[in-house]
Amino acid sequence: MEMKLLEERIMRDGQVRPGNVLKVDCFLNHQLDVELLDQIGAEFYRIFKEDGINKILTIEASGIAIACMTARHFNVPVVFAKKAKSKNIDGDVYTSTVHSYTYGRDYDITLAQKFLGPQDRVLILDDFLANGKAMNGLLDICRQAGASVGGIGICIEKGFQPGGAEIRAEGYKLASLAIVESMGDNGEICFREPEF
Amino acid sequence: MEMKLLEERIMRDGQVRPGNVLKVDCFLNHQLDVELLDQIGAEFYRIFKEDGINKILTIEASGIAIACMTARHFNVPVVFAKKAKSKNIDGDVYTSTVHSYTYGRDYDITLAQKFLGPQDRVLILDDFLANGKAMNGLLDICRQAGASVGGIGICIEKGFQPGGAEIRAEGYKLASLAIVESMGDNGEICFREPEF
Numbered sequence: 001m002e003m004k005l006l007e008e009r010i011m012r013d014g015q016v017r018p019g020n021v022l023k024v025d026c027f028l029n030h031q032l033d034v035e036l037l038d039q040i041g042a043e044f045y046r047i048f049k050e051d052g053i054n055k056i057l058t059i060e061a062s063g064i065a066i067a068c069m070t071a072r073h074f075n076v077p078v079v080f081a082k083k084a085k086s087k088n089i090d091g092d093v094y095t096s097t098v099h100s101y102t103y104g105r106d107y108d109i110t111l112a113q114k115f116l117g118p119q120d121r122v123l124i125l126d127d128f129l130a131n132g133k134a135m136n137g138l139l140d141i142c143r144q145a146g147a148s149v150g151g152i153g154i155c156i157e158k159g160f161q162p163g164g165a166e167i168r169a170e171g172y173k174l175a176s177l178a179i180v181e182s183m184g185d186n187g188e189i190c191f192r193e194p195e196f
Numbered sequence: 197m198e199m200k201l202l203e204e205r206i207m208r209d210g211q212v213r214p215g216n217v218l219k220v221d222c223f224l225n226h227q228l229d230v231e232l233l234d235q236i237g238a239e240f241y242r243i244f245k246e247d248g249i250n251k252i253l254t255i256e257a258s259g260i261a262i263a264c265m266t267a268r269h270f271n272v273p274v275v276f277a278k279k280a281k282s283k284n285i286d287g288d289v290y291t292s293t294v295h296s297y298t299y300g301r302d303y304d305i306t307l308a309q310k311f312l313g314p315q316d317r318v319l320i321l322d323d324f325l326a327n328g329k330a331m332n333g334l335l336d337i338c339r340q341a342g343a344s345v346g347g348i349g350i351c352i353e354k355g356f357q358p359g360g361a362e363i364r365a366e367g368y369k370l371a372s373l374a375i376v377e378s379m380g381d382n383g384e385i386c387f388r389e390p391e392f
Contacts, residue, residue, distance in 0.1 A: 031311045032260075032274040034267040060257035061276070064228075068261045071230040078228040080257070115227045 003043055003177040006155065007191050009036060016183045020130075020158065028155065029062040029127050034069070040177060041069035044125065044153040047175045047196045048074075051150035053123040055079060057116070057142070059109060059134055062127040066155060070125060079116060081109040081138060094144045096137040101130065109137050111145075118146035129154040129176060132163025156180060159192050199239055199373040202351065203387050205232060212379045216326075216354065224351065225258040225323050230265070236373060237265035240321065240349040243371045243392045244270075247346035249319045251275060253312070253338070255305060255330055258323040262351060266321060275312060277305040277334060290340045292333040297326065305333050307341075314342035325350040325372060328359025352376060355388050 015023040027033040053074055058067040059081045067078040081096075092113040099106050116122070124138050135152065142149055149172060157164045157176035160183075167174050179192040211219040223229040249270055254263040255277045263274040288309040295302050312318070320334050331348065338345055345368060353360045353372035356379075363370050375388040 025308065026311070030275065030278070030308055032264060032267070032276070034264055034274060035271070037264065038268065061260060061278070064257060064260045065264045065274070068228060068230055068233065068264050071228070072234065075231070078230060078261070079226065080228075082226070082257070112221065112226055115222070 003040075003194065005036070005039060006178045009033075010156065010178060010180075011189060014189060016185075016187045016189065020161070020183060022128075022156065022158070022180060022183060022189070024127075024156065032065050034065075037065050037069040038072075040066060040155060041071075041073050043177060044070045044123070044175070045073035048123050048151045048153065048173075051123070051173065052121045053150045055116070055120045055122050055147075057081070057122040057124045057138060057147075058126055059083070059138060063125055066127060067125050070123070070153070074123070079111060081111045081141060083107055083109055094141045096140040096144075098137040099133045101133075109134075109141070111141050113145070116141065116145040116147050120145070120147040121150045122147055123151050123153060124149060125153045127155045128158070129156075129163045129167075129174075130158040130161040132161075132166055135163060135167065151175065153177075199236075199390065201232070201235060202374045205229075206352065206374060206376075207385060210385060212381075212383045212385065216357070216379060218324075218352065218354070218376060218379060218385070220323075220352065228261050230261075233261050233265040234268075236262060236351060237267075237269050239373060240266045240319070240371070241269035244319050244347045244349065244369075247319070247369065248317045249346045251312070251316045251318050251343075253277070253307075253318040253320045253334060253343075254322055255279070255334060259321055262323060263321050266319070266349070270319070275307060277307045277337060279303055279305055290337045292336040292340075294333040295329045297329075305330075305337070307337050309341070312337065312341040312343050316341070316343040317346045318343055319347050319349060320345060321349045323351045324354070325352075325359045325363075325370075326354040326357040328357075328362055331359060331363065347371065349373075 093110040151173040154176040159179040175196040181192040289306040347369040350372040353375045355375040371392040377388040
């Protein structure tokens with residue numbers, strides 16, 4: 001299924017902000033359009049269903065909804081890396097450090113070791129891919145766990161930032177449903193043709 | 197549909213930890229069993245479908261999966277209150293302060309004002325209800341927004357802590373799918389019969 005649906009939604013409801021920020025908070029990561037997310041999930045299933053996926057990995061909080069709606073189609077568990085330290089995480093965890101443009105600082109992500117291991121072949125999902133810092137943190141956790149990465153699915157890639165190119169160069173199967181080629185000061189958004 | 201399914205899963209996979217902590221991280225809030233979440237969503241729909249719900253409100257991150265799977269049945273948007281301050285929240289927000297047992301400190305929750313208003317009748321969902329601090333924060337945000345609360349749905353209520361009783365005393369329709377009456381040092385979990 002064409003993901004023109006997501007491009008059209010971005011054109012209709014997305015807002016360009018200074019600093020190359022694309023706000024999609026009214027349908028993707030603050031208010032959630034669950035019907036659109038379900039179609040996104042079906043599209044990720046169409047792209048990755050032959051890749052031997054037995055688990056979906058994401059990061060809180062914006063990735064969770066996407067991961068759940070996709071997991072319904074795959075019928076596999078979701079695990080998500082946590083950003084905040086809580087008293088409730090005991091035992092052994094994988095940890096990686098991420099620099100966040102959104103938060104303007106480094107933060108650690110953690111995943112309980114019991115939830116990821118060499119028997120796992122994951123589909124990593126997230127809402128955005130820009131510089132790739134969060135994604136590199138998730139890939140680092142997969143390496144620590146000995147898990148293989150069957151694919152990476154992104155809703156919106158900022159094609160003018162280096163994360164996507166770097167991940168493709170490393171040989172991962174990366175499918176971005178919408179790739180923003182440029183965002184103008186006048187609010188104009190141009191898309192690149194997606195691969196899948 | 198009987199939510200004995202959730203009680204049984206808690207008995208099978210839940211772990212009692214010191215300080216009245218019930219860990220359900222392998223199926224509810226770190227690793228997610230999406231099929232179980234879908235059944236939880238169907239159950240919340242069964243209970244609240246006549247209550248005029250036009251939006252589901254929750255809090256990141258553990259509430260998001262539950263909210264999405266429930267929203268599928270209602271066919272309404274999900275909005276979630278955010279815990280961390282990010283550079284990406286501009287404009288007007290509702291704010292409330294919550295004391296967290298999990299994090300051992302106070303934190304603020306925020307919701308963009310454009311996503312909640314007097315036209316909304318919300319179903320508030322979360323994974324746990326214990327002291328009710330997070331829930332009180334969400335109710336405070338509803339009051340600020342002028343939104344009405346059609347119902348409150350909780351997966352696991354700790355019946356030995358005061359949150360549930362207080363919320364019922366305030367007249368809200370509160371449905372908890374599993375109510376833990378007591379948790380023993382030996383790991384034993386006893387349930388109270390749920391209302392709905």
